[in-house]
Amino acid sequence: MRLTVCRKEHFNAAHRLHNPHLSDEENQKIFGKCNNFYYHGHNYELVVKVTGEIDPVTGYVIDLKLLSDIIKEEVIDKFDHKNLNLDTEEFKNLNPTAENIAVVIWNKIRKHLKPEHELKIILYETERNFVEYPA
Amino acid sequence: MRLTVCRKEHFNAAHRLHNPHLSDEENQKIFGKCNNFYYHGHNYELVVKVTGEIDPVTGYVIDLKLLSDIIKEEVIDKFDHKNLNLDTEEFKNLNPTAENIAVVIWNKIRKHLKPEHELKIILYETERNFVEYPA
Amino acid sequence: MRLTVCRKEHFNAAHRLHNPHLSDEENQKIFGKCNNFYYHGHNYELVVKVTGEIDPVTGYVIDLKLLSDIIKEEVIDKFDHKNLNLDTEEFKNLNPTAENIAVVIWNKIRKHLKPEHELKIILYETERNFVEYPA
Amino acid sequence: MRLTVCRKEHFNAAHRLHNPHLSDEENQKIFGKCNNFYYHGHNYELVVKVTGEIDPVTGYVIDLKLLSDIIKEEVIDKFDHKNLNLDTEEFKNLNPTAENIAVVIWNKIRKHLKPEHELKIILYETERNFVEYPA
Amino acid sequence: MRLTVCRKEHFNAAHRLHNPHLSDEENQKIFGKCNNFYYHGHNYELVVKVTGEIDPVTGYVIDLKLLSDIIKEEVIDKFDHKNLNLDTEEFKNLNPTAENIAVVIWNKIRKHLKPEHELKIILYETERNFVEYPA
Amino acid sequence: MRLTVCRKEHFNAAHRLHNPHLSDEENQKIFGKCNNFYYHGHNYELVVKVTGEIDPVTGYVIDLKLLSDIIKEEVIDKFDHKNLNLDTEEFKNLNPTAENIAVVIWNKIRKHLKPEHELKIILYETERNFVEYPA
Numbered sequence: 001m002r003l004t005v006c007r008k009e010h011f012n013a014a015h016r017l018h019n020p021h022l023s024d025e026e027n028q029k030i031f032g033k034c035n036n037f038y039y040h041g042h043n044y045e046l047v048v049k050v051t052g053e054i055d056p057v058t059g060y061v062i063d064l065k066l067l068s069d070i071i072k073e074e075v076i077d078k079f080d081h082k083n084l085n086l087d088t089e090e091f092k093n094l095n096p097t098a099e100n101i102a103v104v105i106w107n108k109i110r111k112h113l114k115p116e117h118e119l120k121i122i123l124y125e126t127e128r129n130f131v132e133y134p135a
Numbered sequence: 136m137r138l139t140v141c142r143k144e145h146f147n148a149a150h151r152l153h154n155p156h157l158s159d160e161e162n163q164k165i166f167g168k169c170n171n172f173y174y175h176g177h178n179y180e181l182v183v184k185v186t187g188e189i190d191p192v193t194g195y196v197i198d199l200k201l202l203s204d205i206i207k208e209e210v211i212d213k214f215d216h217k218n219l220n221l222d223t224e225e226f227k228n229l230n231p232t233a234e235n236i237a238v239v240i241w242n243k244i245r246k247h248l249k250p251e252h253e254l255k256i257i258l259y260e261t262e263r264n265f266v267e268y269p270a
Numbered sequence: 271m272r273l274t275v276c277r278k279e280h281f282n283a284a285h286r287l288h289n290p291h292l293s294d295e296e297n298q299k300i301f302g303k304c305n306n307f308y309y310h311g312h313n314y315e316l317v318v319k320v321t322g323e324i325d326p327v328t329g330y331v332i333d334l335k336l337l338s339d340i341i342k343e344e345v346i347d348k349f350d351h352k353n354l355n356l357d358t359e360e361f362k363n364l365n366p367t368a369e370n371i372a373v374v375i376w377n378k379i380r381k382h383l384k385p386e387h388e389l390k391i392i393l394y395e396t397e398r399n400f401v402e403y404p405a
Numbered sequence: 406m407r408l409t410v411c412r413k414e415h416f417n418a419a420h421r422l423h424n425p426h427l428s429d430e431e432n433q434k435i436f437g438k439c440n441n442f443y444y445h446g447h448n449y450e451l452v453v454k455v456t457g458e459i460d461p462v463t464g465y466v467i468d469l470k471l472l473s474d475i476i477k478e479e480v481i482d483k484f485d486h487k488n489l490n491l492d493t494e495e496f497k498n499l500n501p502t503a504e505n506i507a508v509v510i511w512n513k514i515r516k517h518l519k520p521e522h523e524l525k526i527i528l529y530e531t532e533r534n535f536v537e538y539p540a
Numbered sequence: 541m542r543l544t545v546c547r548k549e550h551f552n553a554a555h556r557l558h559n560p561h562l563s564d565e566e567n568q569k570i571f572g573k574c575n576n577f578y579y580h581g582h583n584y585e586l587v588v589k590v591t592g593e594i595d596p597v598t599g600y601v602i603d604l605k606l607l608s609d610i611i612k613e614e615v616i617d618k619f620d621h622k623n624l625n626l627d628t629e630e631f632k633n634l635n636p637t638a639e640n641i642a643v644v645i646w647n648k649i650r651k652h653l654k655p656e657h658e659l660k661i662i663l664y665e666t667e668r669n670f671v672e673y674p675a
Numbered sequence: 676m677r678l679t680v681c682r683k684e685h686f687n688a689a690h691r692l693h694n695p696h697l698s699d700e701e702n703q704k705i706f707g708k709c710n711n712f713y714y715h716g717h718n719y720e721l722v723v724k725v726t727g728e729i730d731p732v733t734g735y736v737i738d739l740k741l742l743s744d745i746i747k748e749e750v751i752d753k754f755d756h757k758n759l760n761l762d763t764e765e766f767k768n769l770n771p772t773a774e775n776i777a778v779v780i781w782n783k784i785r786k787h788l789k790p791e792h793e794l795k796i797i798l799y800e801t802e803r804n805f806v807e808y809p810a
Contacts, residue, residue: 001674003639008668012531014419014446014488019192030193032200038488041419041446043531051675057559058570059637064669065572083419083443097194099138118675126417126448128143129199134136135186135253147396149284149311149353154597165598167605173353176284176311178396218284218308232599234543261282261313263548264604269541270591270658271809273774278803289462300463302470321810327694328705329772334804335707367464369408388810398413399469404406405456405523424732435733437740502734504678533683534739539676540726540793552801554689554716554758578758581689581716583801623689623713666687666718 004051004120005061009071011080014041015096018085039083044101045124046075048109052117062117074108098125102133139186139255140196144206146215149176150231153220174218179236180259181210183244187252197252209243233260237268274321274390275331279341281350284311285366288355309353314371315394316345318379322387332387344378368395372403409456409525410466414476416485419446420501423490444488449506450529451480453514457522467522479513503530507538544591544660545601549611551620554581555636558625579623584641585664586615588649592657602657614648638665642673679726679795680736684746686755689716690771693760714758719776720799721750723784727792737792749783773800777808 016039017031027035034040048071052061082088084096090104102123110119124130151174152166162170169175183206187196217223219231225239237258245254259265286309287301297305304310318341322331352358354366360374372393380389394400421444422436432440439445453476457466487493489501495509507528515524529535556579557571567575574580588611592601622628624636630644642663650659664670691714692706702710709715723746727736757763759771765779777798785794799805 003642004672004675005639006670006672008670010531012445012447014444017194019194022192030198033486036486036488036492038491039419039444039446040417040486040488041444042417043446043448049672054637054639054643057562059557059559059635059640061639061671063570081438081441081445083441083445086443087441095194097189099140099189099196100194102138103189126415130141130143131196132139132141132184135139145396147310147312149309152599154599157597165603168351171351171353171357173356174284174309174311175282175351175353176309176313177282178311178313216303216306216310218306218310221308222306230599232594234545234594234601235599237543238594261280265546265548266601267544267546267589270544273777274807274810275774276805276807278805287464289464292462300468319807324772324774324778327697329692329694329770329775331774331806333705365464367459369410369459369466370464372408373459400411400413401466402409402411402454405409422734424734427732435738500734502729504680504729504736505734507678508729535681535683536736537679537681537724540679550801552715552717554714573756576756576758576762578761579689579714579716580687580756580758581714582687583716583718621708621711621715623711623715626713627711666685 002051003054003061004049005064005067006047006049007064007067007071008045008047009068009076010043010045011076012041012043013079013082013084014039015084015091016040017095017097019095039085042125044079045130046071046105047122047124048105049120049122050113050117051120052114062113070109070112074112075105098123098129098131099133102131106133137186138189138196139184140199140202141182141184142199142202142206143180143182144203144211145178145180146211147176147178148214148217148219149174150219150226151175152230152232154230174220177260179214180265181206181240182257182259183240184255184257185248185252186255187249197248205244205247209247210240233258233264233266234268237266241268272321273324273331274319275334275337276317276319277334277337277341278315278317279338279346280313280315281346282311282313283349283352283354284309285354285361286310287365287367289365309355312395314349315400316341316375317392317394318375319390319392320383320387321390322384332383340379340382344382345375368393368399368401369403372401376403407456408459408466409454410469410472411452411454412469412472412476413450413452414473414481415448415450416481417446417448418484418487418489419444420489420496421445422500422502424500444490447530449484450535451476451510452527452529453510454525454527455518455522456525457519467518475514475517479517480510503528503534503536504538507536511538542591543594543601544589545604545607546587546589547604547607547611548585548587549608549616550583550585551616552581552583553619553622553624554579555624555631556580557635557637559635579625582665584619585670586611586645587662587664588645589660589662590653590657591660592654602653610649610652614652615645638663638669638671639673642671646673677726678729678736679724680739680742681722681724682739682742682746683720683722684743684751685718685720686751687716687718688754688757688759689714690759690766691715692770692772694770714760717800719754720805721746721780722797722799723780724795724797725788725792726795727789737788745784745787749787750780773798773804773806774808777806781808 017034152169
């Protein structure tokens with residue numbers, strides 16, 4: 001049976017939910033206060049889960065220090081203390097909902113993992129709102 | 136790949152575990168202190184998880200404000216600050232174990248969701264005891 | 271300088287806020303949904319803080335195992351899985367607000383401590399509502 | 406002895422630490438990544454503590470529902486899902502450090518309380534960085 | 541549909557990550573500070589999840605008091621306040637990584653459950669590092 | 676009025692409670708399972724609180740990045756992933772109770788602070804056992 005190892009990290013960022021193809025009224029109706037013109041922000045908590053076999057030499061599925069370094073390079077260094085809409089290439093043309101952020105992070109980390117490893121992302125926008133990708 | 140969005144809410148309620156088809160001795164043996172005649176209570180923490188595709192217009196699987204409103208109408212307004220055994224129709228004839236409460240909540244929320252959405256309930260009776268439905 | 275040691279315990283109980291010297295309308299107005307006739311309930315989290323000098327032989331202010339035993343005997347065994355209004359002597363004639371519960375617990379634990387020790391109680395009724403006694 | 410009652414609320418906001426009387430280099434040196442030009446953000450957790458005597462009629466120091474309404478009107482409605490630097494009058498000319506935010510919130514809530522009540526604010530900018538006012 | 545019930549327990553233990561078939565240099569390179577010669581330690585948080593059908597008589601999948609007793613006998617009594625490498629048979633010849641500890645615990649609890657029940661273990665070594673078995 | 680700023684850090688360590696001036700029987704009686712010969716361990720959570728005036732230029736009482744660096748140099752680098760009894764000078768001849776660890780940490784950090792700043796340490800040995808120094 002395979003095993004899943006998990007690493008939790010966090011970053012603090014500003015964002016605004018907005019679809020430029022919709023009118024201001026539609027954006028306000030769909031996104032409410034999350035559409036605030038001058039942005040708002042969150043302490044994002046990120047859990048990265050990697051599933052695979054235990055290496056009999058190390059007793060590890062993957063070295064969590066290595067996984068933490070990958071997360072730091074791909075996510076924390078790029079998103080922490082940033083405005084997701086204005087400071088990042090990833091969300092210049094993509095609405096930074098928790099759903100879209102999770103998919104972006106999955107793609108950024110996936111390329112660093114071995115093919116036999118599975119990857120899952122959990123992203124907490126607040127303690128009460130969070131997403132899991134893939135389901 | 137599909138994505139899961141999660142919303143956490145809470146309610147405070149009194150309950151008593153008791154099966155009227157069993158003797159008092161059997162109830163005491165099975166349910167122990169949870170069978171206390173005059174009830175006891177909990178701060179229930181409820182996580183509602185909805186799985187589906189991301190809507191390309193909104194970047195949402197489902198608007199969490201809408202999901203929160205459904206939970207409020209179906210669960211919080213009916214169970215919060217209530218005695219589950221005496222104040223609710225749902226548990227007049229159903230033992231309010233965490234398991235049964237989770238199934239009841241699943242049925243109450245399921246009918247508000249689109250057919251293509253999947254639903255999962257996590258219910259924390261305490262920080263140390265919780266259930267997930269479906270498994 | 272003196273040092274404070276803290277022990278956290280919990281109990282689950284039902285209660286109802288009600289002042290029998292007031293009318294039903296006044297009770298409803300003051301206590302709202304906490305006045306629900308058939309009770310509701312909480313997972314109470316209790317922090318007991320004892321301040322004193324460090325004993326040079328043990329390196330302890332007070333043995334936390336001993337403090338835990340005192341809390342168990344005086345609080346948990348009496349209030350856990352109980353209806354505070356109906357099952358306890360302490361709240362037969364005292365409204366079981368978090369404030370009053372904290373004062374009752376303080377008095378029950380105080381008598382077990384040495385005179386040179388100071389005692390403080392923190393009682394969480396929910397994660398968002400809690401009291402400290404004395405201030 | 407007096408008792409303290411506490412209410413926890415939260416708000417999500419963007420901010421930028423910046424002193425306009427300093428050069429860009431000095432701002433960068435003092436505030437580091439918190440000086441990011443396009444802002445970043447936080448889930449602020451706010452604990453409001455009120456100290457006073459227990460009212461013998463209600464068993465309350467202050468109705469936490471009332472306290473919650475005051476916090477909502479004075480803090481949540483004004484700061485939640487806002488950019489503190491650009492959307493609020495309070496921080497147009499005041500650097501929105503956790504310290505300054507706590508003092509601002511103290512002043513906004515203090516005026517609603519009775520003279521005999523004492524007020525203390527705890528503001529969590531992250532789980533690891535928080536301030537208490539007054540000390 | 542089947543339902544999952546979960547019980548959370550904890551234990552405090554010392555351990556050292558070390559593979560005796562590797563050189564000291566290799567051990568240091570692979571395990572870093574977790575290879576510290578004189579051990580270090582953790583507060584392990586353990587979640588045991590059991591999946592099955594709800595018993596119509598009790599409303600339980602499994603009595604969580606019984607599950608807690610199994611965990612106490614098989615895990616807490618053997619690992620709590622112990623040095624995993626030196627005080628336990630299980631890790632005399634098995635590197636006590638979180639992965640290996642989770643598999644050991646799974647095997648110890650599995651034998652107490654009914655064949656129709658499924659078992660899953662989540663083990664938190666720290667708040668930020670945890671594993672799930674099986675995946 | 677003065678303000679308190681707080682920084683939370685953590686370290687993982689092994690320890691054993693033992694007084695060499697007492698017999699083995701006395702040590703066992705006083706410290707119970709915390710006296711385990713081969714040590715056990717904890718995830719220590721450390722909160723460092725500094726009280727002072729707000730600097731009008733920075734809006735800070737003290738730069739929390741600086742405070743974090745002091746904690747890292749004086750506490751984390753010395754105690755993290757160590758055996759407190761065997762790997763550290765501080766506890767070679769001092770019983771590493773939470774009380775004594777808190778006093779040691781206070782003395783190590785105090786010397787880095789300005790005279791007008793007050794210092795308080797909170798040390799969580801577990802979620803349920805913690806100490807504050809000074810009281």
